[in-house]
Amino acid sequence: MAQSIYEPLNHEHSNAIRLAKLSYNPHPEIAFVRCSLFRTDLSSGRPYSEALSYTWGPPSPVRDISVNGSYLSIRENLYDFLYTNQQDQEFCENTDLFIDQICINQTDIRERNHQVAQMAQVYQIAKEVIIWLGAESEDSVLFMNTFRQWKDLDFPIRDGMLLAEMIASQRYWQRLWIMQEVLLAREVIIFWGRSSLAWNDLFQILDSRRSKTPLDDRIQHLWLGRRGKDLWGGEGYKWDWAAAVSYAKGSQCEDKRDKIFGLLGLIDPELAISPDYSKSVRDIFLEILLKQTDFWGEHTVTEYRHLANLWATELGLLTKIL
Structure with missing residues (x-):
């Protein structure tokens, strides 16, 4: 099935990648997701709109979507992102997405090698990186409602601590790949269900928490790394x-x-x-x-x-x- 979806990329002399375009679907009762792929070349330096940073999640269950008219099985967390955002016409019309699970032929080792070698450039060139924490849930709705009240009521400490606990407990922050995806991004926005949160707001939430956990520290290191690109020394995140x-x-x-x-x-x-x-x-x-x-x-x-x-x-x- 993958062969009918993916036209070969030039692995030897090209910075080619694929981007996905999500088809608008205003009917939430229709669960089927459609998108198309097109090729672009990173060597142009021209920014595309969005790169997705997310967890793949467990290998089952999977959901079938249509990519270039053929079926592709993807994991549930990514399906939730696509299903949620296909109902947003402006997002679908104005967004070109890099999503590794769809844009890379995962069955072709040679292509995976070629594409992974370009991941830093992929996330650097995107105008914005979207952090996807997961589908809408009781937690995500409670979080956003509490967050709005928290901002309007002069930052009550108790609510700030609740918000920090809720967002820091998400599995996303344990993922290794987010280090380069977030640190190299031009801009970052957080999506949780149908709501979004600015990166700067995340730091304000965590800063209100009196006691810190190792996971809080990891998130704050990402924040500090984005603010002061020489936090760990060297030339712009270049570690040993x-x-x-x-x-x-x-x-x-x-x-x-x-x-x-x-x-x-x-x-x-x-x-x-x-x-x-x-x-x-x-x-x-x-x-x-x-x-x-x-x-x-x-x-x-x-x-x-x-x-x-x-x-x-x-x-x-x-x-x-x-």
Whole structure:
């Protein structure tokens, strides 16, 4: 089925990607979603409208949608986003979307390698990155109602703490890929069900909370990173692997190789590797470990051990550097 949807991209000499156009459907009782794909080239530097940052969620259940007239099975969280927004005519008419689950042929390893290598540029060029927290629910409605009252009533502390608890508990914030998707974005907006929230409002909510959790800290690091692009030193988020591993510790992704590939947009170019999903987790781990130790030099045995042990644990390897 994927072959009938996706025309091949030029993997060798192109920065080509696909974007999706969602078809307007004003009838909420019609649950079927339709969209079309078209190709564009990132080398033009011309911004497109939106890139989606979201969690894939569990592999089942799946929902069928129409893409270029053919059926494609997608996971439920993405379906919820498309179903919700297909009822917004202005959004459908004015928005070109990059959505990895639809715009990349996930069955073609060569294409996945090519597209993942461009993810930093994809999220940098978009005019805006949409954070999707999930479908409308009792929690999302309560959140937005409380948020409006909170802003109108001179920021009562009790309501601010409730809001922080509700938004920080969403699974989205545990996802590893959001680090580069949010940090590299020009602008960020948060969608939760049918409501939206400005990125700046999120920080005000979290700042009202008296006691912090590790998840609050992760969100606030994203906030600070967007405000002061040199927070971790270097030239605009360009970390070494040791810094990236430490920051990403505990973050989640379905494919353990993405614990490395999902950070490439934030890594110093001297330390970068080419994504290759045909390689094992262990081989990729050793490749970046050698890159980092060459970068550090011979006098960094302690740092080498720390990085090796930490990342071997994160990647689920049995390797132990003593």
